[in-house]
Amino acid sequence: MRRLGVAGVAAVAVLAVAPPAQAATPGWVSSHETHIGADPATVHLPPGRGPLPVALLLQGGNVPKESYTRFAKTVAGFGFAVAVPDHRRAVGPVTGLFPESLQLQATVDWATAENTRAGSPFAGRLDPGRLVLLGHSFGGAAGLFSLGNACTPPFCFGPVYQRPAALRAAAFYGASTGAPIANAGVPVALVQGDADGVNLPATARATYDALAAPPKAYVTVHGANHFGLTDTQTPPGARPDPTPQTLSQDDSIDTAAKWSALFLRASLGDQLAAAYIYGFGDAADPLVTVVHERG
Template sequence: MNQVRSVWWACRVPGLKEPFDTAHLRIFYPARATGCDTERLTGMVAADAGRGPFPVVVLLPGINVPADSYRWLAVLLAARGFATVTPELVGELFAGNHGVTPGIDLEACGPASYGTRATTPLIGAVLGALAELAPASPLAGLLDTSRVVVGGHSAGGTVALQSAAHVRGLRGVFTYGAHTLVATALGHPPGTVLPVGGGAPVLLMSGEHDGVIAASADRYGPQAGAGEDPVARTFHDALADAGGAHAWVKVAAAGHFTICDPVDPTSARGFLETSQAPASDARSLIGALVAAFCTATLAARPTRADTEAFTALLAPPHPGLVSVLRR
């Protein structure tokens, strides 16, 4: 019987200080239950090896957003044939505070260092760990880390974009509620948008009513506060023209945390949300967009149907989307 299962793993993240240097990974994968005694006694279900080796999707979290908030998306992607990893790293945030983080390397974001390395060591640590899974793991020998998509929400999406040029095997980047406008506190002039390198296709997704991005505008200087949407700035200024391979979609009636299910009201900045609209329809559309994007970019031999499914979601009148731009 085909189904989605998951396993847990852990890895050290280089450059971080104990005890905040360990990321816990949950890896969702296509499984095929047989009803054997091993399954009954251990709960460990074999991967559906006939669909492997599986390309990899790494999904980076927003600040103080638990990994389980993205489980719905990881399950959806695993059902499509992708091994999907949701890492959870508790580390230093800002001003001595600690919490869930995508592992932001603030020095790498600075004017003197940006572009020389990834702005998070977490992506490399996760991909390295996948190559060293225990031989007893259902996924041992079944992961294709030469085909990788990195996705992220909020700060997780920002470091995914910033790190794109430094991820081996990268085929694409998708983000929700993320941009590369950079805080002036890091030494950049007001309104600076950091470029996205690497050349892989990028899918930017944003909500029509994003209270968190709006409330953060003063981080980027007075020009940003009165200017264009930071996601729009990223699309127009940070991405090089790619003949339509890049897309930016604005999801109707969606907020900053629409991609999360469940939404944990005890952490993060959900109290800044302005939209009270039901999120299920918008979330389903986000899932469809991400799944189609990953299929189009990760297929070993993309077919016309693979690419047309993604294109169809972006075609007018694109129900559920306020706007769609490609470049």
Template sequence: MIWLEAVLFGAAVLALALALLLRRARRSGRVRRARRGVRAVEWTAAAAALVLAAAGGLVVWALPPVDFPEPSGGYAVGTTTVQWTDRDRDETWTEDPDDRRTVVAQLWYPAEPGTGTAGAPYLGRTAAEARVVTDAIADGFGLPGSLLSDAARARTRAAAGAAPVRDGAPLPVVVFSPGLGGVRGQNTAWAQELASHGYVVAALDHPFDSAAVVLDDGTVVRGRLSVPEGSEEEDRLVSEWTSIRADDMRLALTRLQEMDADADGPFADRLDPGRVVAAGHSFGGSAALHAAAGDDRFAAVIDIDGFPHEADGLALPRPLLVLVAGRGTGDAVADARYADAVTAALAAADGPSCALTVEGAAHLSFTDAPLYLPPVPSIVGSDGRTRPLATTADATLAFLDAALRDPAADPRAALAPFGATECDS
């Protein structure tokens, strides 16, 4: 009886918390693109509160144990986390003149089978770090950390500290930036799938932006960003934050090149400096565009459902892929504005560029969220828990293989099987 009452209470709290999360997300704006579709979902969450309170068993439906899909490629997947400091760049978020900008990056890569420790923790190097991160994410929305406890305990399909594969040609690299307040592990399923097909993915934590970043010495850096909706300062802040992230991505590329050149390091001669992609989700997608526009070391760009701020003034490398959530925001004006900005970004690219609309996808469909959030279509799309992850990875791989591995291939043709595509040559 006590167990049942606890389940029922937790279910009601879950549904109420979801409604509060979505209402808060709508107020913040999330730089116009994140947490899309929240208006319709508030009604769904309110109704879910009644249903869940009457049927505690649906808690499992709402918050299932996190089970990452097995990567489909031919390589085992390894992962490691590194910390990089830019000695030439001040940390603008602190007043200490001696502080220098530091980022934390997690690498997923093709690995030698049987090396490393299988089942690396999700969202942190350790279970304790993962709990710090999930608590910070929950706290950012005014929710109890217990709602993300399964995510904090989850294990991935990668082996921690595995040896990078030694055979074959140097590996192409994808530098990834998460959404506003996002963390380096939010696209783990996508990163593992790419790594199993021969790519190295370096995903970044952006201190003072990401919900929580745990540095090597144990220091926890909490996120400080908030967007004043409707404020005249919004455009200035977005430009400033985008610039910081773009510089973080360039720093990551420089450090990766140094790792490749380090004859005594595990990645010596394993990374291909001529095949590097800037990628990001939501706000990170905009940062990827700006990082690549200011650095010709990036050979291509992937913007995953991010508003391409000021893209019409950029000179982008080719090619460019923009993945668009087919469900939209629920706001016709906002969706039209986004469509215009995407068209401008495609026109700014120097060569083949495409926007692929993924039907049924919501904004969070492109992250790991479908694995552990309630399967409400306006939150995580309408294709189930694993199909959105597969679609995102398959389309990305088709684009990358055509852009980086086959000079004769047309990235636009490679994307045709995945849905409605708008291209600009």
């Protein structure tokens, strides 16, 4: 970690009181039920802001959308419309909640329609031209593979897939791949608990190293395990992490949400968020260690 000068120390002190793009208290964020394509979805909106970038959260395998409420509301408080669908499909002989690459374009299409539909709670609130991705575990892997223009099973089957032009950035938790990812043009953050016994930190770090292009960041959350961003440990449908979490659930959720949201904001041009992610944020937050390449 590099040393901070006087200006950096002052900035850290200010941030400790008022972080950039400070999240609204999750209770201030409104939640609306909708459908994105055929998928039931909850969309979380902060008060009095728009048009908002649309953040699609790709769930962990068989983890229901309700398990991400605190995380999604906290990210929304940083200035995003956070959409969390339940995407049910068959993967081989198993049918369950399994995200896929084709959800990206479906979300852009939904946002385009709802932003202009009379009577929609989202009318005038969405920016369909700015899509960002969030993801957990299987959903994070699906998001990583979606950054290229290849349809990669089991995250995509059937029709030819093309990455939407609206995609601007991505931040994934507890995610990795066994292959290099062609992310050129899309900044990527990997947020990883150092107590994750499902997606091992070494595997996540290898995925970060194999990302083709900066900007990219690798954020270690100390004391968090694989379910550090879900409302409870071992949400319904999930297999337990054999490694217990030592960080409180609220602290791990809020830390993962803050770093994910600020990385996305930095990637959309927020200079103060960029100063935090690529500058003094590591020193300001004792719960994380950050590696990055800004490019």
